[in-house]
Amino acid sequence: MAGASNVRRPATLASLAAELGVSRTTVSNAYNRPDQLSAPLRARVLEAARRLGYPGPDPVARSLRTRKAGAVGLMLTEALSYAFRDPAATGFLEGLALACEQAGQGLLLVPVSPEQVDVTAVHRASVDGFVVYSVREDDPHFLAVLERPVPTVVCDQPMGVEGVDRVGVDDRAGMLALARHLTTLGHRRVGVLCMRLAAGRNDGPASAERQAGATYPVQRDRLAGIRDGLAEVGVDWSDVPVHERFEHSVTAGQEGAAELLAAHPDLTAVLCTSDILALGVLRHAADRDLAVPEQLTITGFDGVPEAERAGLTTVRQPVLEKGRVAGELLLERGDRNRPRRVTLPTELVVGSTSGKPRVDQRFFSGW
Template sequence: MTGPPHARRPATLASLAAELGVSRTTVSNAYNRPDQLSAPLRERVLEAARRLGYPGPDPVARSLRTRKAGAVGLLLTEALSYAFRDPGATGFLEGLALACEKAGTGLLLVPVSPEHSDVDAAHRAGVDGFVVYSVSEDDPHFKAVLARPLPTVVCDQPADVEGVDRVGVDDRAGMLSLGRHLMELGHRRIGVLCMRLGARRHDGPADTTRQEASSYSVQRERLAGLRAALTEAGVDWSGVPVIERYEHTLEAGADGIGALLDAHPGITAVVCTSDILALGALGEARSRGLRVPDDLSIAGFDGVPEAERAGLTTVRQPFREKGQEAGRLLLERGDRNVPEHVTLPTELIVGNTTRALRQSGEFFSGW
């Protein structure tokens, strides 16, 4: 039985240098510092490398020498599929990827579960800095990132972390504009469907104590903005039902509005703190035979493409621009040691899922 044919070992930097009669530094410069070589010499090195099967300098050895990994880490406390399923996350990811492309650096996704305290992934990630995408204030993975001597940029939340750059929107102001819109339409019996308020799973009513103690500042701010709008109109916030859903899915939105309508059948409008929840709520309302907006107004927050196609009343925020700004803050940081905070604008989009209460029996001044 004959063995496999002898395979020629691939060339190394040293063997390639010997073949060409040049120094190993010259070969290395052909890849890493081409400005140090004349064009003919660099082309001779690269042609010989192709002919001899030299793959180029070892990236691991190069990272050890330069102490640079050549990649940005994106900490995402969700399943990996969330980054490609959630339209807000995909918009942000696109913007961050564009910033990385511009800088010629890689992007490493570091997805971790908010229900697990194992922080090894954050400790092991070989990156030059982190972008942290919307995590809770007490998230252990975020704390592990902060413990590393690397530049870090937070997108959305947590807010006001000392010494850390942040990019986000004014969530309170955005929701205040939406709440005022509904008040101007005459709605007073409002129900709310919100995203998770804590790291531990909770699916059910969220009282004011839970709302104000939320470890997710974006949800706190959105609820606070809606509360301010309703209070201006004389609505007692303590009587406004708020239903929380842990998962951020269409199914969670459908289930949440079902619980809300079953417990409070007299509400005339539902405000969701995200478009995904609102789209799920919209489908469930219609499956129950409710006409939107004739029987029930529904609004969301985010302005994702699916919501705009559905004609949802929402607050639009610039996800891709947030990703680009986060990348800029990290990759163009230079020697800056003063944190920078970037607040991008939001815009109220009035769609066809909200309307004024026109009939005399539809206007309620309270519960």
């Protein structure tokens, strides 16, 4: 096949050196240390390179020799493409990319197939370090990352892993502030719609056991924040319905809302552990012509741009900043004596979706 001639190997540093009658070191220096050889010789080397089609030192060989890959790996459990769907993840990525860019490092998106045990992608990633974004602590990919002899920074989850830095926010405190906002308004009968709590699909009520066994500490903490806030006004947590969704999407929020409100029509507020879910609840309310917040208060968590535009009451967390800090933590030279933990502040954003609870018991008299 004629194509064979197309894959002719490009010239190497060695062949170029031979052609010129100089040592390989000299050619290498022509690229990496111009001050180590005379200008005329350097010009000759570069000219010969152009003539022979030598594309410059091979990046992989260079990486092997210098022991630097020049890139950081990003690992998330969800399908790689999911990262571009979730606005919170996108914000994080933007911040991380910013930090990498500034340090001249590449950002390698590691292709992990969700719910798959194949961790070879983690083994094959040529990186100087990993950033792990919000995964379960028993995730096999994460365990594979830990085995790699490179520094690792975790964002959000898992928490408290030995030897790795972590950046996150105080989810519990953030949710506590939000819960207090609602109890101050007078809400007592509230429901919760949360994201995936642990491995295994569970779309529906999250039992006390399910909550206790949560392997996603972020979700656990957010629930705990709500619990704390309600406890302050004497509402018992066991009376609070918590529904869980496996998928994280507006549609999932919509369905969750329908389910939650059908089972508990007396609720005056639905608290979501993410804005995306809350947007779904908003949509459900719109579908049913429920006035927000007059008939139902709806809140989220994250503070994504879309939620802001919708006027959602939520807890804003600095997602971009989280990404940047994660990158800096990883790339920053410094004595890595002990693992560092960075907790960024959250901010309660009171929008137009929270108000006083309605006085009538149910949405429709017919119920």
